Amino acid sequence: xxxxxxxxxxxxxxxxxxxxxxxxxxxxxxxxxxxxxxxxxxxxxxxxxxxxxxxxxxxxxxxxxxxxxxxxxxxxxxxxxxxxxxxxxxxxxxxxxxxxxxxxxxxxxxxxxxxxxxxxxxxxxxxxxxxxxxxxxxxxxxxxxxxxxxxxxxxxxxxxxxxxxxxxxxxxxxxxxxxxxxxxxxxxxxxxxxxxxxxxxxxxxxxxxxxxxxxxxxxxxxxxxxxxxxxxxxxxxxxxxxxxxxxxxxxxxxxxxxxxxxxxxxxxxxxxxxxxxxxxxxxxxxxxxxxxxxxxxxxxxxxxxxxxxxxxxxxxxxxxxxxxxxxxxxxxxxxxxxxxxxxxxxxxxxxxxxxxxxxxxxxxxxxxxxxxxxxxxxxxxxxxxxxxxxxxxxxxxxxxxxxxxxxxxxxxxxxxxxxxxxxxxxxxxxxxxxxxxxxxxxxxxxxxxxxxxxxxxxxxxxxxxxxxxxxxxxxxxxxxxxxxxxxxxxxxxxx
Amino acid sequence: xxxxxxxxxxxxxxxxxxxxxxxxxxxxxxxxxxxxxxxxxxxxxxxxxxxxxxxxxxxxxxxxxxxxxxxxxxxxxxxxxxxxxxxxxxxxxxxxxxxxxxxxxxxxxxxxxxxxxxxxxxxxxxxxxxxxxxxxxxxxxxxxxxxxxxxxxxxxxxxxxxxx
Amino acid sequence: xxxxxxxxxxxxxxxxxxxxxxxxxxxxxxxxxxxxxxxxxxxxxxxxxxxxxxxxxxxxxxxxxxxxxxxxxxxxxxxxxxxxxxxxxxxxxxxxxxxxxxxxxxxxxxxxxxx
Numbered sequence: 001x002x003x004x005x006x007x008x009x010x011x012x013x014x015x016x017x018x019x020x021x022x023x024x025x026x027x028x029x030x031x032x033x034x035x036x037x038x039x040x041x042x043x044x045x046x047x048x049x050x051x052x053x054x055x056x057x058x059x060x061x062x063x064x065x066x067x068x069x070x071x072x073x074x075x076x077x078x079x080x081x082x083x084x085x086x087x088x089x090x091x092x093x094x095x096x097x098x099x100x101x102x103x104x105x106x107x108x109x110x111x112x113x114x115x116x117x118x119x120x121x122x123x124x125x126x127x128x129x130x131x132x133x134x135x136x137x138x139x140x141x142x143x144x145x146x147x148x149x150x151x152x153x154x155x156x157x158x159x160x161x162x163x164x165x166x167x168x169x170x171x172x173x174x175x176x177x178x179x180x181x182x183x184x185x186x187x188x189x190x191x192x193x194x195x196x197x198x199x200x201x202x203x204x205x206x207x208x209x210x211x212x213x214x215x216x217x218x219x220x221x222x223x224x225x226x227x228x229x230x231x232x233x234x235x236x237x238x239x240x241x242x243x244x245x246x247x248x249x250x251x252x253x254x255x256x257x258x259x260x261x262x263x264x265x266x267x268x269x270x271x272x273x274x275x276x277x278x279x280x281x282x283x284x285x286x287x288x289x290x291x292x293x294x295x296x297x298x299x300x301x302x303x304x305x306x307x308x309x310x311x312x313x314x315x316x317x318x319x320x321x322x323x324x325x326x327x328x329x330x331x332x333x334x335x336x337x338x339x340x341x342x343x344x345x346x347x348x349x350x351x352x353x354x355x356x357x358x359x360x361x362x363x364x365x366x367x368x369x370x371x372x373x374x375x376x377x378x379x380x381x382x383x384x385x386x387x388x389x390x391x392x393x394x395x396x397x398x399x400x401x402x403x404x405x406x407x408x409x410x411x412x413x414x415x416x417x418x419x420x421x422x423x424x425x426x427x428x429x430x431x432x433x434x435x436x437x438x439x440x441x442x443x444x445x446x447x448x449x450x451x452x453x454x455x456x457x458x459x460x461x462x463x464x465x466x467x468x469x470x471x472x473x474x475x476x477x478x479x480x481x482x483x484x485x486x487x488x489x490x491x492x493x494x495x
Numbered sequence: 496x497x498x499x500x501x502x503x504x505x506x507x508x509x510x511x512x513x514x515x516x517x518x519x520x521x522x523x524x525x526x527x528x529x530x531x532x533x534x535x536x537x538x539x540x541x542x543x544x545x546x547x548x549x550x551x552x553x554x555x556x557x558x559x560x561x562x563x564x565x566x567x568x569x570x571x572x573x574x575x576x577x578x579x580x581x582x583x584x585x586x587x588x589x590x591x592x593x594x595x596x597x598x599x600x601x602x603x604x605x606x607x608x609x610x611x612x613x614x615x616x617x618x619x620x621x622x623x624x625x626x627x628x629x630x631x632x633x634x635x636x637x638x639x640x641x642x643x644x645x646x647x648x649x650x651x652x653x654x655x656x657x658x659x
Numbered sequence: 660x661x662x663x664x665x666x667x668x669x670x671x672x673x674x675x676x677x678x679x680x681x682x683x684x685x686x687x688x689x690x691x692x693x694x695x696x697x698x699x700x701x702x703x704x705x706x707x708x709x710x711x712x713x714x715x716x717x718x719x720x721x722x723x724x725x726x727x728x729x730x731x732x733x734x735x736x737x738x739x740x741x742x743x744x745x746x747x748x749x750x751x752x753x754x755x756x757x758x759x760x761x762x763x764x765x766x767x768x769x770x771x772x773x774x
Contacts, residue, residue, distance in 0.1 A: 005592035009583055016575040019568060057585070057593040126735055133742045137749060144753055149760035153769050156753050160685060163746055164676060167692045170739060171669065174696065177732070178703045536737060625741075632748045636755070 002046050004054040004067045004121060007077065010036060010043075011114030015107045022103055030092045033106035037085040037113065044081040047074050049476065053123070053492055061493050062187040068123035068492055071476025075323065076120040076251050079330045083242045084113045086451040087235035090338050093445045094345055099146060099233060108145075112138035112239065116247040123492055125173050125183045129166070132248050136162050136215070139244055143232045154224075154231035161224040165214030172208035175200060186492035189260045189485045205261055209253060216249020218308065219278035222301050226285075229300065230293035230350070234341020237293060241300045242334030246326055250307055258481045259488040263314055271312030276406050279305030283413040292340045292350045292425070295417060296333065299376065302410060303329045309407065310391040311481075313398050319481050320474055321390030324466070328383040331462060332375040335455040339369045342444040342452070343425065347437070352421065356429035361441040366426045368452040373422055375459045377415035383462040390466075502552050510552040517545045525622035526615060535618040539625025546630045555637050564634060567627045574624025581613050581620065661702060668695035682754045682764045686747070693743045697736050704732035 014036040022028035047069060054067040088109065095102055115135025122128040140162065144155030177183060179200055180191040192201065210221070217225040225245070229237050257263055257271075282302030289295035307329065310322025342365050343358065344350055359366040375382035378389075388411055395404035424430045443449070465474070480488070518541075525538030550558045585594035595612035672695060675688020709728035754764070761769055 003586065003592070005582075005586070009579060009592075013576060013579045013583075016572040016579075020572045020576070023565065055591070057595065058589070058591045126738070130738060130742065133746075137742075137745055140746075140749055140753075144756075147756060149757075149769075152753055152757050152760060156682070156750075156757060159746070159750055159753065160676060160689065163689055163750075164673070164692070167669075167689075167696055170696050171699065174700045174703060174732075174735075177735075183731070536741060629744075636748070636751060 002043055002050065004052075004069055005056070006043060007040065007117040007121060008114055010040060011110040011117065015110035015114065018106050018110070019103050026102075029102045029106045033088045033109065034085070034092065036110060037081065037088045040081040040113065040117070041085045044074075044077040047077060050074065051476070051491070062182060062184050065127050066123040066184065066492060067121045069121065070491065071474075071478075071480045072251070072255065072323075073120045075327065075474075075477050076247055077117065079327060080113065080116050080120070080243050080247055083239060083330055083334045084109070086334065086338070086455060087239050089451045090238075090341065090448055091233070091235040093447045094235060094341055095233070097345065105142075105145065105233075108138045108142050109236075109239075111135075112142065112244070116243065120247055120251055123185050125176065125185055125188065127183075128185075128252065129169055129173060132169070132215070132252070133166055135244065135248060136166065139236075139240060142236045143228050143240075145233055145236070146231075148231075151231040154227035158224045158228040161214055161221070165211045165221075168207045168211035168214075172204040172211065175204040175207070179204070184492070185255075185260055186489045189262075190489045190493065192261065193485060201261075208256060212249055212252045212256070213274075214249075216245050216253060216304060217301055218274050218304060219281050219301065220274075222278065222282070225301060226294055226297045229297035229337075230291060234293075234337055234344065237297075237341070238334035238337035241297065241337055242330040245300065245304065246307075246330060250304065250326060254311060254481065259485055262485050268312050268314045271308050272400070272403060275305045275308030275310075275312055276403060277305070278302065279309065279410040280406060280413075281305075283410050283417065287413060287417040287420070289417075290352050292343070292352055292355075292421065293337065294350075295352075295421065296336050296340060299414065299417070300329075300333060302414065303333065303376070305410070306388065306391055306407065309403060310387075310394060313391075313394050313400070313403075315394055315398050316478050316482055317390060317397060318394035319478050321387055321394050323474060323477055325384075325387035325391060327465075328375065328387045328459075328462060331455055331458050332372040332382075332384060335368060335372040335452065335459060336376065338448075338452055338455070339365055339372065342448050343369075345444055345448070346441050351430075351432075352424040353430040353432045354434065355425035356433035357438065358426045358441070361438070362443045364443060364449050364452060368456045369426060370422065371456045371459050373418035377418050378411045379415075381460065381463070383459055386463045386466055506552050510548055514545050514549060517541060517548065521545065521622070521626070525618050528618040529614040535621025536625050538618070539622040540629060542622060542626030543629035543633070546626075547633050550633065550637070555634065559634070562630075564631070567631050567634070570623055570627035571631060574620045574622075574627060577620035578617060578624065581616055585613075662699065665695050665699040665702065668692075668698070671695075680765055680767055682757065682766060685766070686750055686754065689750075690743075690747065693739075697739060697743075700732045700736045700739070704729035 014032060018029050018032050022032070051070050053061070054069070055061065056065045056067065059065070088106070091105070091109075095105060099105065112135050115131045115133075115138060118131030119128055119135060122131055140155055140159050143158055144152050173183070176188055179195075180188050182188050182191060214221040214224075229240050232240060257267055261267075279302050282298050282300070282305060286295050286298035286302065289298060303325070307322045307326045310318045310320075310325060312318070313322075340350065342362070343355065346362065347355060349355070371382065375384040378385045388407065392404045392407050395401070395407065422428075521538045521541030521544075523538075524533035524541055525535060528534030528538060546558060546562070582593045585596050586592055588594070588596040595614070669692055672688045672690070672692030675691060676685055679685055679688060706726070706728045708726065710723070710726045712727040712730040714723065757769065758764060763769075
């Protein structure tokens with residue numbers, strides 16, 4: 001039995017402990033940061049297949065704040081803590097050369113991790129808002145960490161968009177509180193199914209969902225993402241793209257739609273169409289990019305489109321595909337960003353034109369890039385194929401072949417843009433390829449290699465997680481979403 | 496004390512008189528937060544207001560010499576850690592995070608300091624945290640103006656920028 | 660009625676964020692939005708001729724529940740003010756840094772990121 005508040009206590013405590021002890025000694029923040037994220041990873045793996053409700057302060061559910069652990073939270077916890085451990089491992093060496101002040105970096109990083117852990121565990125609307133804001137503020141600051149002009153500009157854009165989103169959410173929470181007189185998510189859901197549906201609830205629903213969709217960067221709300229994600233330091237880009245848009249955006253949208261407001265055909269259509277639009281739009285813009293990290297950031301929008309399409313289908317198979325794609329995307333997208341980070345670390349540029357023939361000099365990084373590119377574009381043995389395949393299959397089974405067609409088109413365009421990456425950076429040469437510089441390139445250090453290898457191995461073998469679909473890791477998650485509002489109420493409040 | 500820095504003599508004298516009382520009022524708001532309107536955050540803001548008043552009256556060099564950014568940062572972290580520690584002690588004593596454990600062992604009458612269990616202690620740590628961090632925000636915003644960049648990544652100070 | 664006015668205030672702030680070109684004005688617009696939400700929360704808990712929500716030993720419970728104001732929105736407002744303060748501090752710092760880099764507050768002249 002894992003004590004749920006530990007997921008919040010450990011990162012926050014360490015986030016404030018690190019600046020206190022390590023002002024003088026240089027290696028302390030590295031060690032403490034990595035130990036913390038490692039402990040969190042172990043704890044999150046221990047929550048597998050557990051399900052319970054924790055009452056903070058001993059106050060019972062509708063009155064006190066509750067932390068709810070179920071399949072969906074467990075999946076997100078594992079993703080968050082796995083990727084954050086990889087990112088901290090990577091940043092030990094990466095930060096040494098490019099950035100100063102590791103102390104503040106780890107402090108903000110752990111605040112972000114703690115905020116996200118709190119967001120996925122919280123069973124209370126306002127508490128969810130507070131944790132979301134903690135994670136967002138830390139990520140705003142981390143995007144601007146390098147203090148270059150472009151980073152500040154991206155951070156400001158992210159700040160304005162993110163803050164408008166947060167305020168929409170807060171307004172919607174206030175409306176819901178005024179309507180129902182409760183903040184506990186299960187209690188709100190219980191009251192909402194007992195009163196007639198009116199315009200006020202619809203208004204609150206639209207506000208809260210658009211607020212969280214800004215955080216998850218679906219297409220009408222995507223403007224901040226392609227600026228903010230490339231500007232951050234690479235481990236942070238991996239966190240932002242791999243975890244933050246999922247924990248703060250997708251998770252909350254799914255949770256609110258399925259467990260609070262109830263899933264209706266109208267919502268399903270909206271989710272599917274937004275998903276398809278962002279799937280195609282993101283990948284079309286990505287093909288045009290020459291900046292490596294910016295290309296990856298556009299792909300994040302596109303892949304989030306897949307996730308939303310799969311979940312919007314509403315069938316168990318579609319939900320399985322969407323959530324499995326969410327898991328896979330966090331693996332291969334963070335791997336791609338870490339690769340981009342190590343390439344940038346060695347070459348000092350992100351421009352695809354200036355790279356070339358990296359497979360001779362950086363074999364492991366190149367191989368990891370190859371694996372993750374194949375994963376993201378859905379080539380059979382890798383994990384990306386399985387999840388995309390399930391989404392397409394679910395679309396066809398649900399009687400929507402057009403959606404399946406667009407998903408295939410998006411996948412092909414993804415493959416084309418990644419073959420561009422592989423051609424210009426790794427196996428071929430860019431136009432402004434510089435021979436003298438190329439001679440000096442060498443493979444990055446061991447600590448940067450380790451997360452790349454771990455994530456590549458996971459990318460290859462996580463397709464196996466599908467084995468035993470009915471009783472495997474994903475079945476509790478699907479049960480949470482399929483059970484809908486009533487089951488969630490029973491679980492949290494006790495029937 | 497450097498007489499040229501800061502505001503006029505009147506402001507300095509009034510500040511010197513008032514600062515203790517404002518600080519005392521902050522302490523009052525923090526400590527009686529569980530019985531009357533107030534609590535950690537308003538009290539902390541009053542704490543920070545004291546230091547901001549001193550900064551405005553005497554200039555930032557005076558305050559930085561007396562307190563220093565490092566001390567403020569340590570206090571900031573210490574407040575947060577104390578708050579977490581109080582919450583975590585709940586797990587140790589009763590098995591529940593954030594449980595009000597003091598009352599269970601020391602039942603007291605009304606209007607004693609601990610009549611609300613751990614709430615006054617939490618208020619004190621929040622007050623420390625808020626006061627230190629607001630002061631930090633103010634100091635950092637007043638210091639950050641000094642550094643300019645001349646386009647090539649070099650840092651130059653305000654005076655050089657003015658000469659250009 | 661007064662709730663609609665809150666939303667109008669919210670929209671005024673949103674107009675400021677969307678249509679102004681000066682960074683400081685954008686920040687002010689965001690803060691008008693923030694305060695409109697805070698005001699809305701406070702108004703939710705307001706009750707005419709309300710009494711403070713503190714239960715004394717000799718209070719009549721039924722009268723208390725009818726007259727006492729709702730304490731929860733006040734706690735929420737306090738929290739959201741604290742969060743707003745954090746965001747404001749960060750935002751102003753970023754704005755000052757941007758001014759150092761570009762020498763202007765005009766967002767139309769900050770165009771390093773494209774595509």
